Amino acid sequence: MEQLIYLYGFIPGIEAKQNPLSEMKGFDGETSIYTVSAGNMEAVVCALDETEFSEQALQEKTENDIKWLQQKALHHHHTIMNLYKQYTLIPLKFCTIYKSEARLHQTVEPKMKQMETALEQIKGREEWNLKIYCEDAQLKEEISNNSSVVGAKKKEISQLSPGRRFFEMKKIDSLIEEELDKEKNNICEDIHGQMKQYATDATVKMNWSKEMTGRKENMCWNSIYFLEKPHVESFLREMEQKENAFADKGFTLELTGPWPAYHFAGLK
Structure with a gap:
């Protein structure tokens, strides 16, 4: 045998x-x-x-x-x-x-x-993984107070009769949720677009659920970068700047690596 x-x-x-x-x-x-x-x-x-x-x-x-x-x-x-x-x-x-x-x-x-x-x-290359999480409540409050789209809708509703105003106000929460998702995705895509300039290759993966991450925040981005070793230091410095820049908006950037080339060896 x-x-x-x-x-x-x-x-x-x-x-x-x-x-x-x-x-x-x-x-x-x-x-x-x-x-x-x-x-x-x-x-x-x-x-x-x-x-x-x-x-x-x-x-x-x-x-x-x-x-x-x-x-x-x-x-x-x-x-x-x-x-x-x-x-x-x-x-x-x-x-x-x-x-x-x-x-x-x-x-x-x-x-x-x-x-x-x-x-x-x-x-001579390394794989790095970036997961981005967001505390929605913090960003949602900012959107509710500062979004031009939400502001315009509130102004439109304020001019309606009291009866119609009551029902239209219920739609504000849905609009804020829509704008929240757009803002999170725009921020994550912007971060990804800047970070992948350091990489020879990059890919975006599916987000994990809270059950998988064990975190209270939602994961809103999950990307992998393949870097030549001489570019790693600059990549890490840029990532640290991004983490500091978006912390006040409720974002947490979790970078792990280096990893073996699980995603970029090109073989199954």
Whole structure:
């Protein structure tokens, strides 16, 4: 019975030769991580027992044992980050498993040139994530008091008869909500437009819900930037200025990184 292969990612063969892989425990917590040659690359893998880590066994664990899932997800994350600190890395998603080394090679070989090109493109670059949150009440009050659109509507309503005025005033709250969403999006797009000038590539992701973030504020922006390392310092200075500039409007800019090229390696 062949052992399963857990795949963490790919590194350049020349980097692996110059800097041999340090001792790290694999996904099962017992065996060690090692590399498998794939053209000019090395696949960073560990072996798994097919009985313990079969597709059915993994499905049962992920559905019924949240503690196990958290531990294994942390293991994967820490291993990826350790590899990223040492090598140019194409990171793979959590629980990327092959039935054998032969199946791994069958998958990699048709994509070899594309993967080698991807390693060259991500070398010397870092991925950074910006999440923007907004305390709506603070910005909503500013819009209610200062928005020309809201002001014009209030003036229009003030000239109506008392009966019609009562019903039209109910629409003010909806108008303020609309203007709030527009203002938040305009501010976030402006910040993103200025920050992506420092990046070789950038992308906007879906916002997370409060259940996912665990925060009381709404997330109103979620973007990823791919930066050449010499540009990182200027990017961080600009981000700090933006954070200070919009704090009074109720915005919180949360920047994390550097991360491996999860979004810009160009591979699935």
